[in-house]
Amino acid sequence: MKTAAAAPEEHRFILSSLPPGPAQRRLALVVALILLVTFLITAGGPFSKVQLPQIGAFIPAYGTAMLVNDLITAVLLFAQFSMLRSYALLAISIGYLSTALVAIPWMLTFPGVFAPAGLLGANPQSTAWLYILWHTGFPVCVIAYALLKEADPARREWRGSVQAAILSSAAVTAGVVAAETFLVTASEPVLPPLMLDDKIRLSPAWFYAAGAVALLILLALVVLWRRRRSVLDLWLTLVLCAQLVEVNLISFPLATRYSVGWYTGRVCGLLSGSLVLFVLLYETTFLYGQLLRALLAQRREREARLMTGDALSASIAHEVRQPLAAMITNADAGLRWLNRASPDLEEAKAAFRRIATDGHRAGAVIENIRAFFRKDAGSRTSLDINEPVREVLALKRADLLAHRVSVEAELNDQLPPVKADHLQLQQVLLNLITNAIESMAAKDGERMLCIRSRVHDSSAVMVSVEDTGTGIETADIDQIFNPLFTTKSDGMGMGLSICRSIIEAHDGRFWATPNMSQGFAFNFVLPADNRIPSAPLSRQKRVAPANTYEY
Amino acid sequence: LPRPTVIAIVDDDHSVREALTSLMRSLGYVAIAFERAEDLLKSRRRRSVSCVIADVQMPGMTGLELHDRLVASREPIPTILITAFADETARERAMQAGVIGCLTKPFSEDDLLACILLACRRERTNSLQKSGATPSGYEGVPYALLG
Numbered sequence: 001m002k003t004a005a006a007a008p009e010e011h012r013f014i015l016s017s018l019p020p021g022p023a024q025r026r027l028a029l030v031v032a033l034i035l036l037v038t039f040l041i042t043a044g045g046p047f048s049k050v051q052l053p054q055i056g057a058f059i060p061a062y063g064t065a066m067l068v069n070d071l072i073t074a075v076l077l078f079a080q081f082s083m084l085r086s087y088a089l090l091a092i093s094i095g096y097l098s099t100a101l102v103a104i105p106w107m108l109t110f111p112g113v114f115a116p117a118g119l120l121g122a123n124p125q126s127t128a129w130l131y132i133l134w135h136t137g138f139p140v141c142v143i144a145y146a147l148l149k150e151a152d153p154a155r156r157e158w159r160g161s162v163q164a165a166i167l168s169s170a171a172v173t174a175g176v177v178a179a180e181t182f183l184v185t186a187s188e189p190v191l192p193p194l195m196l197d198d199k200i201r202l203s204p205a206w207f208y209a210a211g212a213v214a215l216l217i218l219l220a221l222v223v224l225w226r227r228r229r230s231v232l233d234l235w236l237t238l239v240l241c242a243q244l245v246e247v248n249l250i251s252f253p254l255a256t257r258y259s260v261g262w263y264t265g266r267v268c269g270l271l272s273g274s275l276v277l278f279v280l281l282y283e284t285t286f287l288y289g290q291l292l293r294a295l296l297a298q299r300r301e302r303e304a305r306l307m308t309g310d311a312l313s314a315s316i317a318h319e320v321r322q323p324l325a326a327m328i329t330n331a332d333a334g335l336r337w338l339n340r341a342s343p344d345l346e347e348a349k350a351a352f353r354r355i356a357t358d359g360h361r362a363g364a365v366i367e368n369i370r371a372f373f374r375k376d377a378g379s380r381t382s383l384d385i386n387e388p389v390r391e392v393l394a395l396k397r398a399d400l401l402a403h404r405v406s407v408e409a410e411l412n413d414q415l416p417p418v419k420a421d422h423l424q425l426q427q428v429l430l431n432l433i434t435n436a437i438e439s440m441a442a443k444d445g446e447r448m449l450c451i452r453s454r455v456h457d458s459s460a461v462m463v464s465v466e467d468t469g470t471g472i473e474t475a476d477i478d479q480i481f482n483p484l485f486t487t488k489s490d491g492m493g494m495g496l497s498i499c500r501s502i503i504e505a506h507d508g509r510f511w512a513t514p515n516m517s518q519g520f521a522f523n524f525v526l527p528a529d530n531r532i533p534s535a536p537l538s539r540q541k542r543v544a545p546a547n548t549y550e551y
Numbered sequence: 552l553p554r555p556t557v558i559a560i561v562d563d564d565h566s567v568r569e570a571l572t573s574l575m576r577s578l579g580y581v582a583i584a585f586e587r588a589e590d591l592l593k594s595r596r597r598r599s600v601s602c603v604i605a606d607v608q609m610p611g612m613t614g615l616e617l618h619d620r621l622v623a624s625r626e627p628i629p630t631i632l633i634t635a636f637a638d639e640t641a642r643e644r645a646m647q648a649g650v651i652g653c654l655t656k657p658f659s660e661d662d663l664l665a666c667i668l669l670a671c672r673r674e675r676t677n678s679l680q681k682s683g684a685t686p687s688g689y690e691g692v693p694y695a696l697l698g
Contacts, residue, residue: 317635318608318635321635322564322566322635322656324656324657325567326564326566326567326570328657330574332574332660333574333577336574337573337577344577347573350573354573357566361566
C-alpha cells in the first residue's frame with residue numbers, strides 16, 4: 001500500500017534519505033559515549049593541566065588532514081545534491097566546503113609553523129579568530145540544512161542547472177573564506193584580542209567567543225535532533241557533539257595552546273571531520289552491494305516465473321493487446337481495400353481471415369489466464385506451508401535488507417500438511433511480502449515484517465503476514481479486494497484480488513485486519529490435507545534444510 | 552507521379568506485422584516488414600524508407616534503440632513507436648528522444664496516419680532543404696487519400 005507521499009524508488013538508496021538501521025544507531029551511541037568519556041577524562045583527569053611540548057609538525061599535519069577529509073566529504077555531498085537537488089544537501093555541502101577551505105588560512109597563519117609570525121601577513125590574533133569563524137560557519141550550515149529539509153516539498157528542490165548551483169555556491173564559499181581571512185589578518189584593531197602576548201595563552205575575550213560558538217553548536221544540535229530522520233542526520237548530530245567537546249576542551253581547564261586538552265580537542269576535531277566521510281564511504285559500498293544483490297534477486301524472481309500482481313496484470317495486458325491491435329488494424333485495412341475505387345476483394349478477405357485468427361489467439365490468452373487460477377488438482381501436492389514461506393523470504397532477502405526491514409518469522413514446525421499448488425502459494429506470499437515492504441518503505445520509523453504460521457481450529461493452517469507500514473484507511477478496507485483498487489500511484493491493484501482468488505480456489509479463506517499497533521495484517525487459512533493422516537510424510541520429503549533453498 | 556512512399560514495419564509479433572503491412576498497402580504506401588530491428592539496419596532498401604513504425608519491446612534491439620541508431624547514422628529516418636505496455640514514463644522518454652509519436656496498442660488508424668503524415672513531411676522537408684526546393688505540402692499523403 002504505497003502512498004503518494006512515498007519517496008521515489010531511486011531515493012531509497014541514497015544516504016541522505018535512508019533511515020538509520022538499529023546497528024547504525026548502536027554504533028552512533030558507542031561513538032557518543034566514547035566522546036563523553038574522552039571529554040570527562042581529559043577535562044577532569046590527572047593530566048588535564050599538563051602542558052605538552054609544541055610539536056612542529058602537528059599543525060600542518062592536522063590542517064591538511066582536515067582539508068582533505070572535509071573536501072572529499074563536500075564532494076560526496078555535492079554529488080548527492082546533484083542526484084536529489086535538495087537545498088538542504090546544498091547547505092550541508094557548503095558547510096563542509098567552508099570548513100575545508102578555512103583550514104588553509106588557519107594553517108598558514110598559525111604562528112611558528114610556516115613562519116615565526118604566520119604567513120599571509122598574520123597578526124597574533126588571526127589564527128584564533130579564524131578558528132572561531134571556522135566553528136561558526138559549520139553549525140550555521142547545519143541549521144540551514146535541518147530547516148531546509150523540512151521545508152515545503154514544492155520549494156525543497158533546486159530546479160535550475162545542478163552544475164551552476166554547485167559552481168556558484170563553491171565560488172561564494174571561497175569568496176566568504178577569503179573575506180574572513182582578509183578581515184582577521186588586515187584589521188586587528190577591529191576585533192578584540194583572543195590571545196595573550198605570549199601567543200600560547202588565551203585571553204578572557206576568548207571565553208566569550210568560544211562560549212558563543214558552543215551555544216551556536218548546541219542550538220544546531222537541538223534543531224537537527226528535533227528533525228532527525230536519515231543516516232546523514234544521525235551522524236551530523238555526532239559531528240556536532242564532537243565539535244562541542246572540541247571547543248570545550250580547548251577552553252577548559254587550561255586555556256592554552258599545546259595543553260593535553262588542546263591536543264585532545266584537535267583529535268576530536270579530526271574525528272568530527274572524518275565521521276560523515278567514513279559513513280558516506282561505508283554506506284556507498286554497502287548500498288552498492290545491496291543493489292547488486294537486489295539486481296540478482298530480481299533476475300532470479302523473473303526466472304522463477306513468480307510475479308507480483310502489478311507485473312502479472314501488466315503482462316496480461318500486454319498479451320491481450322497484441323491480438324487486439326492486430327484485429328483493429330486488420331479491420332481498418334479490410335475497410336480500406338473495400339473502399340478503393342476498384343475494391344480488392346482478395347486483400348479484404350485475407351484481412352478478415354486474419355481477424356478471425358487473432359480473435360482465436362486472444363481467446364487462448366484469456367483461457368491461459370483462467371487456467372492459471374483454476375482449481376487444478378493435478379498440480380497440487382501435499383506440502384508444508386512453511387516451505388513456500390521460507391522460500392519467498394529467501395527470495396526477497398535482498399529487498400528486505402535494502403529497505404532495512406527486520407523480519408520476525410514465527411513458524412510452527414508441527415503443522416499438518418496442506419494440499420496446494422506450490423507455485424501459487426509462493427505467488428500469494430510474494431504478493432503479500434512485496435506489498436508489506438512497499439507499505440513500510442513509504443514511512444519512517446520501525447520497519448518490521450512478522451510472518452506467523454499456526455494451527456487453526458485443529459483442522460486448518462493459518463498464515464499471517466503483518467507489517468508496520470502505512471496501513472489502510474478504514475474507509476478503504478472494504479475496497480482492497482476490488483481488482484482495480486490501489487493506493488499505489490503506479491499499480492493496477494490486482495495483487496490482493498489474485499491472492500484471494502488463489503486461496504479461495506484452495507477452499508481457503510483470505511482476509512485483512514488492521515495490525516495491533518500500526519500497519520496491516522493479511523491472513524489466510526487453508527484446510528489441512530486429511531487424506532494423509534500422518535504428518536511425517538511431508539517431513540521426510542524435506543531432505544535439504546528449507547532455509548538453504550535457492551533458485 | 553512522384554515515387555511511392557516506403558514505410559518500414561518492425562515488429563516481432565507476426566499478426567501485428569502482417570496487419571500493419573496490409574493497412575499500409577491498402578493506403579497506397581509501399582510496405583516492407585522486418586521481424587528484428589537489426590534486419591532493417593542491415594537492409595539494402597533502408598535508404599528508400601521514409602518512415603519507420605517499430606514495436607518497443609522486441610528481443611534484441613528495442614524500437615527505441617533502433618531510433619537512437621537511426622538518429623546517430625548519417626541518414627536518420629523519422630520513427631513511430633508502437634507498444635503494448637502503456638507506460639507513461641517510457642512514452643515520455645521516447646518523445647524526448649525525438650520519435651514522431653508513441654502509440655499504445657491497440658491504436659486507431661487516424662492516430663497512426665497522423666503520425667505517418669507528420670513523419671513523411673519531416674523527412675521530405677529535410678531532403679528538399681538539402682536540394683534547395685520548396686515543399687509542396689502534400690508530401691507523404693497516400694494516393695488513396697489524394698485520389
